[in-house]
Structures are given as structure tokens and as C-alpha cells.
Amino acid sequence: MPLNLPDKLPAIELLKEENIFVIDNSRASQQDIRPLKIAILNLMPLKITTETDLIRLLSNTPLQLEVSFMKLKSHTSKNTPIEHMMTFYKDFETMKKEKYDGMIITGAPVEQMDYEEVNYWDEITEIFDWTRTHVTSTLYICWAAQAGLYHHYGVPKYPLYKKMFGVFAHTPNDILNPIFRGFDDIFYVPHSRHTEIRKEDIEKVSELEILSESDDAGVYLVMGKNGREFYVTGHSEYSPLTLDEEYKRDLAKGLDIEMPCNYYRDDNPKNTPLVRWRGHANLLFSNWLNYFVYQETPYNIDDIR
Template sequence: MPLRLPDRLPAIDILKNENIFVMDNSRATTQDIRPLKIVILNLMPLKITTETDLVRLLSNTPLQMEINFMKLKSHTPKNTPIEHMMMFYRDFESMRNEKFDGMIITGAPVETMDFEDVTYWDEITDIFAWAKTHVTSTLYICWAAQAGLYYHYGVPKYPLEKKMFGIFPQTPVDTKLPIFRGFDDVFMMPHSRHTEIHREDILANPELTLLAESPESGVSMVMARGGREFYITGHLEYAPNTLDNEYKRDRGIRDDVDMPKNYYRDDNPDNAPVVTWRAHANLLYNNWINYYVYQETPYNIDEIK
């Protein structure tokens, strides 16, 4: 599909080399098409990597999308050049009066902190509240999923003795839901987190629907408001080498991080990872965009409420 991306975004050249059709805004403005407006609040440290991972998945539908990047005014990233942030990202305040068909809020490296101790908690909860009336469907990932469930529904998070780290099989609870259209009975999902949410807390809240879970990695997907909110505790967007990079970064430094499970060929970190999640990752993002964004959003985007 054609993706409308900001001119000179690094992901454009990367994805073109992968034979993914993207176009910059200069070309897209010549086409008389109402694209889906997607905004990504990218809280991950390596922002260019996360941009590329997410855009790669969004590229797998026949719909045209315009991708926008949002940043927090109350937080300055340390691992991304300020020039990149100034060129491709906008503060939430400058976007507050806009509406979007879909939104993705990523994880963040703050999960061991109490939510209220996060320096940008006030600003991000303002965004959570705004999304309810300005976005047709919002996808919360990893820490954002825990933070969104806590803010909207009072669901707590719990610390883990060891990092939940690896690729774990997930079972859909109701395969008839459109989000699982085309799914197998079991699908794999990368996880990389030090905290978890409990299924009992999800089941106790009638506003929440448990979508998928694993005997080992626990709750992996939750839905609210009929699909206007999705909470994913893992990282289906991860590239093949992401867990490998994290493991090599932490090995010998942290004592709460073991080798990622179900990841390396023959469980040998000297071997390459075995990619087992990519097909379902593409399918899930495709289903989200089609059934919960495109099919639900009004043609006049100002009518979102």
C-alpha cells in the first residue's frame, strides 16, 4: 500500500530497500484520496528503529495512510538526535485540536517506576483522555498498555522477579472477533518487560474484554469500548534482532534478565533468532486497521467523538 510519510524520514529508504511501497508527502499531495490519519506517540528510546518497525507493519494493507509522529513536551529523548525530533515530530499541544482515525502509543523504559512517578505522567494521561474523543481506535503497546489500563480502568501492574523475555505462545479467547480473523489457534508474541497485569483484574472489570493470554507470559491482549482501545502487553512490532540486541546489552550487567526463551535456534545465543511472530504481527495490524479503524471511522474525520 502507499504510505504517506514525512519527507526525508529515515524509514523511507529502509523500507524501500525491503520493497515496501511508501511515498513522501510531496508526491502524496497530488493524489485526490482521503487517507486514514494515523498518529504514533513514540516513547521508545531508539525512535528511528521503532518508527521503522511500526511503519513496516502498517504498510501491509491496501489502504492509504498518512503517518504523523507525536512527542511529549515534558520529556526530551536522549538517544535520538534533536534535529530528527524537530523535523518529524510535533508536540501534543500542537495536535490537540486535530482528530485521527487511529493512534499507536508505544512502550517506554519506565515500567519499574510507579506510574505517578514518571516525569511525564500528567502529560501522557492528558493524551490518554484526549484519545477517547479524538481517535477512532487506539493501540496501546507494552508499558503504554499497562499505563492505559491503570489510568482508564484502575488495573494495577505487578513486578516480576525475572524479566519476561522471549517469544511466547498466545491463545486467542474468542477467535470469532475480527481482530483475530485469519489467525491460527496459537500465535507467537515477543515479550520484554519487568512487570505484568493479572487476568483476575481484567475479568473483574466488565468494561474490559480479555482477548489473548499465555500460561507463561500471562495476559497479552485486552480490548475496551468495542475495539476503540486495544492493549497489547508484548511487542509484535519487534524486528528479528531486537531481543538479541537487548540481551547482549544487559548480559553481565543485570541479574534479572535470562536468555530470551524460544528465540535463538537451538537455544544458543551464538545462533541467529528464529522468527515465529511476523506473519501474525502483520495480520493483527491489518485487521486492526481494516475492521476497527477503516470500517468504523467517519469519512468526515471531524465527526469522530
């Protein structure tokens, strides 16, 4: 089944070029199927890029999804045209009375700030609380994962002495958990962050379970509320060239940035990246949608509690 997306969303044409099956609202309205309602709170600066990355992964499922994009009223994006935001995004205030089968909250470029210093902290924590009564399962990514763990469970973050930057090997802790259906014993994930959460802090919280770790990148995947919350510290959704673009951008700014680890062929930035995370990324999103959204959400969406 395809994704049901807003008419004229730029990602539609971009993904059609990759032979990914998506349809717009006009065509989807003719299909007699109750789609899963998925909300995406996109906090990344380059919103069209992030939309495309996420939709690419969400499309790899036989389920029909109706995707809605949420924005914060307390924050204005500086890197995305206002026309795009007005056309495709809605304020949380206009969406808060609705219920959703699943939700994705992305990372944000504010990780080196204290949480309470972020100018939209009050609004986003209201959204975090709202998900617990209005969403069947929520996927928190990167900064959102750290922020969600801090807000819900008091798990702190710590600065790293250097940026966690590259593609790292990870292992599942509980291979029988449905989120790992089809996974190999070792899988790879891109990371790009200046802060971390620590295992010993999470283990103090009985409601949380660490599902996956990396010897190099630390805690990767944490589950809360029996699958109603997933906290993902890496960027499984990244496209092949995202780390390359970040690296070259920071070099151009004169920042002290090391080459991303385990990323370029022969560790030579003149070579193309060696992509080793797409299989895992597709499984992560399709397993989440199938086992923790579709299998758990009520047919009557208003019954979500």
C-alpha cells in the same frame, strides 16, 4: 496502497531496501484519496528503530495512511538526535485540536517506576483522555498498555520475579473477533518486560474483554470500548534481532539477564533467531486498521466523538 510519510524520514529508505512500498508527502499529495490519519506517540528510546518497526507493519494494508509522530513537551529524548525530533515530531499541544482515525502509543523504559513517579505522567494521561474524543481506535503497546489500563480502569501492575523475556505461544479467546481474522489457533509474540497485569483484575472490569492469553506470558490482548481501545502487552512489532540486541546490551552492562526464551535456534545465542511472529504481527496491525479504524471511522474526520 502505500504509506504517506514525512519527506526524508529515515525509515523510508530503510524500508525501501526491504521492498516495502512507502511514499513521501510530495508524491501522496497528487493522489485523490482521503488517507486515514494515524498518530504515533513514540516513547521508546531508539525512536528511529521503533518508527521503522511500526511503519513496516502499517504498510501491509491496501489503505493509504498519513502518519504523524507525536512527542511529549514534558520529556526530552536522550537517544535520538534533536534534529530528527524537530523535523519529524510535533508536541501534543500542536496536535490536540486535530482528530485522527487511529493512534498508536508505544512502550517506554519506565515500567519499574510507579506511574505517578514518571515525569510525564500528567501529560500522557491528558493524551489518554484526549484519545477518547479525538481518535477512532487507539492501540496501546507494552508499558502504554499497562498505563492505559491503570489510568482508564484502575487495573494495577505487578513486578515479576524475573524479566518476561522471549517469544511465547498465545491463543485467541474469541476467534470470531475481527482482530483475529486469519489467525492460527496458536501464534507467537515477543515479550520484554519486568511487570505484568493480571487476569483477575481485568475480569473485575465489565467494560474490558481479554482477547488473548499465554500460559507463560499471561494476558496479551485486551479490548475496551468495543474496539476503540486495544491494550497489547507484548511487542509484535519487534524486528527479528531486537531481543538479541537487548540481551547482548544487558550482558555488556553486567546485568543479571537470562537468555530470551524460545528465541535462538537450538537455544544457542551464537545462532540466528527463529522468527515465528511476523505473520501474526502483520495480521494484528492490518486487522486493526481495517476492522476497527477504516470500517468504523467517519468519512468526515471531524465527526469523530
